[in-house]
Amino acid sequence: MVDDTPVELYFEDIAPGARYDSGTATVTEESIARFDLEFGLPEADGSRDQRRSAASSYVASITMRLLVESGFRPAGGIQGSGIDDLRWPNPVRAGDVLRISSEVLETRRSRSRPEKGIVRVRTTTLNDRNAPVQTMTAHVLVPCRASDAA
Amino acid sequence: MVDDTPVELYFEDIAPGARYDSGTATVTEESIARFDLEFGLPEADGSRDQRRSAASSYVASITMRLLVESGFRPAGGIQGSGIDDLRWPNPVRAGDVLRISSEVLETRRSRSRPEKGIVRVRTTTLNDRNAPVQTMTAHVLVPCRASDAA
Helix, strand or coil: CCCCCCCCECHHHCCCCCEEECCCEECCHHHHHHHHHHCCCCCCECCECCCCECCHHHHHHHHHHHHHHCCCCECCCCEEEEEEEEECCCCCECCCEEEEEEEEEEEEECCCCCCEEEEEEEEEEECCCCCEEEEEEEEEEEECCCCCCC | CCCCCCCCECHHHCCCCCEEECCCEECCHHHHHHHHHHCCCCCCECCECCCCECCHHHHHHHHHHHHHHCCCCECCCCEEEEEEEEECCCCCECCCEEEEEEEEEEEEECCCCCCEEEEEEEEEEECCCCCEEEEEEEEEEEECCCCCCC
């Protein structure tokens, strides 16, 4: 079912410990090959054996899609100011069904931009065997509801 | 001119302070829109105004392409074990011509995998006005030439 009326989140709506899940995305042999071709990546390299696994930048791009479609919907869209600690602990292969689970680690008002808050969110991308295939910690700028600080 | 005989680098060939440059990639309105469509990204959000800028995951994917094609060519391909400190200090827009410049920060033998070394490399993606549009520090696994440790 498509959610036509997503709830937009303001800084005040987001608390440490909050969790957001996503739908799923299925990776295919064709989609792995298409990404490799478009971004000029070699067909096989030291990290990607005969049974070709997905490029890590493809896994990151799928994760962004799942994140945008998840319950974590800051008003105005996801405005990332950076990512720390991006890892790919397990390979992604054709047939894998991916989903994400995000947890808010920390929230704080921005000092330089008082109309915004900064939310530190840890996003884990999992396959259908529940193994993590990507982990990252992102810093996201989220608008504050209150206009008194604007 | 296509370089048909790239030099493959082993751990022993890579020293702190070494720099590697790349060719260029031109971003177009069509390529920005195609990536957004493929990865289900909203057409405009808080971080991407009317003159649509490229998705950060698209900038990261272009960077991976430039990196793979650059002089930094570990034997067996680029096998990343992770990325720290990924930032997008300036937007990328249609017409921008991107290139990368990488600098080796640190090299060390892997303790858990003695046939490999770990190279910490800082890659800055620049536009044609020399402004940084992405910065990242990656940890790359590079095979050692000497087989005595294998």
